Amino acid sequence: MHIxxxxxxxxxxxxxxxxxxxxxxxxxxxxxxxxxxxxxxNGEVWDLSRPLPDKxxxxxxxxxxxxxxxxxWHSSAHLLAEALEALYPxxxxxxxxxxxxxxxxxxxxxxxxxxSLDFEKVENKMLELAQQAYAYERSEVSKADAIAYFxxxxxxxxxxxxxxxxxxxxxxxxxxNFTDLCRGPHIPDTGRIKAVKLLNTAxxxxxxxxxxxxxxxxxxxxxxxxxxxxxxxxxxxxxxxRDHRKLGKELELFTFSEKVGMGLPLWLPKGALLREKLENxxxxxxxxxxxxxxxxxxxxxxxxxxxSGHWEKYGKDSFKPILxxxxxxxxxxxxxNCPHHCEIYKSKPRSYRDLPVRLAEFGxxxxxxxxxxLHGLTRVRGFTQDxxxxxxxxxxxxxxxxxxxxxxxxxxxxxxxxxxxAQISLRDPENREKYIGTDEAWEKAExxxxxxxxxxxxxxxxxxGEAAFYGPKLDFMVRDALGRKWQLGTIQVDYNLPERFELxxxxxxxxxxxxxxIHRAPFGSMERFIAVLLEHCGGNFPLWLAxxxxxVLPISEKFKDYTQKVSENLINYDIRSFIDDxxxxxxxxxxxxEVKKVPYMLIIGEKEQENGQVAVRKHxxxxxxxxxxxxxxxxxxEESNKEINKN
RNA sequence: GCCGUUGUAGCUCAGUGGUAGAGCACUUCCUUGGUAAGGAAGAGGUCGACAGUUCAAUUCUGUUCAACGGCUCCA
Numbered sequence: 213m214h215i216x217x218x219x220x221x222x223x224x225x226x227x228x229x230x231x232x233x234x235x236x237x238x239x240x241x242x243x244x245x246x247x248x249x250x251x252x253x254n255g256e257v258w259d260l261s262r263p264l265p266d267k268x269x270x271x272x273x274x275x276x277x278x279x280x281x282x283x284x285w286h287s288s289a290h291l292l293a294e295a296l297e298a299l300y301p302x303x304x305x306x307x308x309x310x311x312x313x314x315x316x317x318x319x320x321x322x323x324x325x326x327x328s329l330d331f332e333k334v335e336n337k338m339l340e341l342a343q344q345a346y347a348y349e350r351s352e353v354s355k356a357d358a359i360a361y362f363x364x365x366x367x368x369x370x371x372x373x374x375x376x377x378x379x380x381x382x383x384x385x386x387x388x389n390f391t392d393l394c395r396g397p398h399i400p401d402t403g404r405i406k407a408v409k410l411l412n413t414a415x416x417x418x419x420x421x422x423x424x425x426x427x428x429x430x431x432x433x434x435x436x437x438x439x440x441x442x443x444x445x446x447x448x449x450x451x452x453x454r455d456h457r458k459l460g461k462e463l464e465l466f467t468f469s470e471k472v473g474m475g476l477p478l479w480l481p482k483g484a485l486l487r488e489k490l491e492n493x494x495x496x497x498x499x500x501x502x503x504x505x506x507x508x509x510x511x512x513x514x515x516x517x518x519x520s521g522h523w524e525k526y527g528k529d530s531f532k533p534i535l536x537x538x539x540x541x542x543x544x545x546x547x548x549n550c551p552h553h554c555e556i557y558k559s560k561p562r563s564y565r566d567l568p569v570r571l572a573e574f575g576x577x578x579x580x581x582x583x584x585x586l587h588g589l590t591r592v593r594g595f596t597q598d599x600x601x602x603x604x605x606x607x608x609x610x611x612x613x614x615x616x617x618x619x620x621x622x623x624x625x626x627x628x629x630x631x632x633x634a635q636i637s638l639r640d641p642e643n644r645e646k647y648i649g650t651d652e653a654w655e656k657a658e659x660x661x662x663x664x665x666x667x668x669x670x671x672x673x674x675x676x677g678e679a680a681f682y683g684p685k686l687d688f689m690v691r692d693a694l695g696r697k698w699q700l701g702t703i704q705v706d707y708n709l710p711e712r713f714e715l716x717x718x719x720x721x722x723x724x725x726x727x728x729x730i731h732r733a734p735f736g737s738m739e740r741f742i743a744v745l746l747e748h749c750g751g752n753f754p755l756w757l758a759x760x761x762x763x764v765l766p767i768s769e770k771f772k773d774y775t776q777k778v779s780e781n782l783i784n785y786d787i788r789s790f791i792d793d794x795x796x797x798x799x800x801x802x803x804x805x806e807v808k809k810v811p812y813m814l815i816i817g818e819k820e821q822e823n824g825q826v827a828v829r830k831h832x833x834x835x836x837x838x839x840x841x842x843x844x845x846x847x848x849x850e851e852s853n854k855e856i857n858k859n
Numbered sequence: 860g861c862c863g864u865u866g867u868a869g870c871u872c873a874g875u876g877g878u879a880g881a882g883c884a885c886u887u888c889c890u891u892g893g894u895a896a897g898g899a900a901g902a903g904g905u906c907g908a909c910a911g912u913u914c915a916a917u918u919c920u921g922u923u924c925a926a927c928g929g930c931u932c933c934a
């Protein structure tokens with residue numbers, strides 16, 4: 213009796229009945245058998261030790277495959293649990309899944325405060341257990357037996373998990389002395405794990421619910437060899453160097469002050485200049501796209517937000533209302549610009565001929581974020597949105613949506629973002645009562661977004677249940693230096709606010725109609741965008757954005773007058789520069805300008821003065837030779853123009 | 860908000876139950892130097908804040924504030 217196994221290259225292998233994926237690997241080569249971690253059997257990931265069915269399509273998963281890594285890390289989580297059980301008898305186990313970079317296990321340590329000081333001990337224990345090369349053994353158990361096992365062991369979390377599982381589909385995995393409830397699959401044995409590093413600990417609520425007990429989550433990562441671990445740790449160090457909080461301080465872009473308040477960034481001169489450049493870029497693009505700028509106050513009457521529905525839904529996330537001293541009127545620090553813009557729309561009667569009306573504002577908003585949530589510039593309590601609201605007719609929605617996608621892509625392109633994902637967020641079909649608005653309106657909005665994204669050729673992922681309460685949306689997400697995902701640009705359809713504010717326009721038939729509203733912000737917030745941009749370019753801004761474009765470096769004070777002349781020339785051409793006239797050697801001035809990541813340096817000495825030239829040095833590249841001032845100005849202008857207009 | 864870690868000079872960080880340290884930055888002086896750190900001197904700290912223990916606390920204990928790593932949330 214033989215079975216037939218189909219391999220990814222199209223070949224078919226004949227194996228004895230009952231053969232496992234590991235045996236298939238061995239039949240190909242011993243080397244392969246040593247590195248294979250798991251098997252994908254008919255699209256499902258399996259242990260290597262399970263007998264294969266006839267006519268199975270088989271893919272052998274190695275470290276290089278994401279599913280292989282996941283299996284490896286999942287097995288590592290079990291190894292961590294085994295080590296913990298050995299070192300801290302009586303600990304209770306939550307869940308221990310693989311994550312993007314490694315794995316974690318949620319542990320109830322009882323009264324013991326587990327901390328990073330314990331890491332080394334646990335790492336050593338893990339390595340010791342790994343060396344025993346215990347096999348991961350799969351067994352099927354009945355629900356009653358499974359519950360009995362954990363009752364006897366005293367693991368209440370596992371019992372809670374078991375309650376939700378269907379009898380007959382429950383499996384245990386055992387390696388060494390440790391048995392865990394687990395769907396699997398796992399790598400063949402612990403011996404594959406050669407390098408172990410625990411990364412950090414964190415509190416995590418059982419099942420992610422704030423009302424439940426908080427467990428200690430231990431994050432770790434493992435590798436099949438120590439070289440890869442070293443490389444990973446090196447990469448982590450490099451990423452830390454790009455952290456926007458570090459670069460923001462070093463490059464003097466922004467700061468925080470306890471006195472001003474947490475989550476409230478202070479923009480230093482260079483950071484403010486950078487923001488201004490980005491705002492001007494967006495303003496110009498928006499004018500081309502037919503937007504009009506408006507300005508609205510930082511506070512608005514509470515009534516405004518009661519009308520918009522935000523008070524009811526997000527009142528707890530706003531700063532508490534401010535009262536006027538005598539009348540006791542209630543005002544909110546504005547958490548949103550849209551209600552204000554609705555009132556601007558209403559300030560005069562609108563005709564169908566006027567639509568779409570596109571109102572834009574760099575609007576600063578204030579939202580209460582929980583203290584533990586604040587994070588550099590990416591999560592703050594006061595921030596400026598590059599906000600705009602488009603009021604249009606139903607038949608214009610899709611077209612407007614597409615134009616906004618164009619604007620977002622133009623922006624990302626100009627700033628060098630190529631690694632982003634577009635997420636379409638739709639309503640949760642199970643929970644329709646969570647949302648404001650009619651089914652009909654929602655269906656129209658959702659199909660408009662899906663069609664617009666498809667026609668623009670966006671690569672998208674669709675998430676059910678991620679929509680805002682008032683409408684579906686399209687978000688653009690990018691990753692920061694440490695791999696964390698951040699939402700930047702957003703486009704949202706809103707059929708709700710026009711209703712609540714009773715917005716109208718007069719149609720060609722002289723009847724009144726409701727416009728549709730589109731909220732959109734290509735940057736999202738200036739703060740978050742700059743944070744991500746800073747990490748993206750590692751502080752080496754494109755020339756057109758660099759707060760300081762040119763450092764003018766005289767070799768000695770003898771060339772003071774000529775240096776001054778060069779500087780005036782640059783100012784005349786709107787090139788941002790500064791003179792370093794300290795009593796230092798030229799090598800020192802160059803070093804300091806390089807560290808500050810100034811794109812260009814001009815070295816001014818006797819030769820340059822005599823010939824009316826400048827010696828040009830480019831950041832990160834070195835000496836470009838001498839040229840006339842005019843030639844340098846042309847070089848700068850050409851480079852900036854090329855950067856902005858690369859679309 | 861919750862759990863854990865951290866808090867010493869402008870920055871990066873040593874250190875101690877008995878009057879506080881380094882490097883860089885800063886100030887002054889010397890140096891006038893050609894493509895990534897010239898030399899010397901000086902100034903700078905209520906050791907996050909508030910209590911407690913102690914003859915004595917920056918050090919030990921408690922509380923609090925903030926930052927960091929997560930959880931939860933994100934119009």
